[in-house]
Amino acid sequence: MLVDRFKNILKATINDQIEKNPVFQNLFENDLNEDWKKYYEEIKNDKYQYQEQQQQYQNHSQQQYSSQQTQQKSKEDEYYNALEVKKGDDFATIKKSYRKLVKLYHPDLYAGEPAKQEMAQKVTLQINEAYNYFEKKLKN
Known part of the structure; x- marks a missing residue:
């Protein structure tokens, strides 16, 4: 997933900086993981909301198509009768x-x-x- 790749790149960059300065080694480790979890959950929730919206749109489109098909069938029945x-x-x-x-x-x-x-x-x-x-x- 793109977020995981970005997370790994960011961690690698931060780790490189921390390794150069040992004073910061334990300072960011816990905060970074919590922030990533929070942002990951937000992105995941946005993704699910987007998928739900897409599903609702598809359902609406299918209903319109089936309504048109029904109208066409009833019109065809009228033609057979005529x-x-x-x-x-x-x-x-x-x-x-x-x-x-x-x-x-x-x-x-x-x-x-x-x-x-x-x-x-x-x-x-x-x-x-x-x-x-x-x-x-x-x-x-």
């Missing part, structure tokens, strides 16, 4: 259902009835959105 196909059907089945539904709900079929034409436009938009989603997802 195209009136079973979940997990292949692209050929989806395309067949899409063409059938567009023929059934095409707004031009209801040209004389404005309320039905508006409803057909909304349904056709949903069908097109769902088909485009699956086209991008399954064709690639």
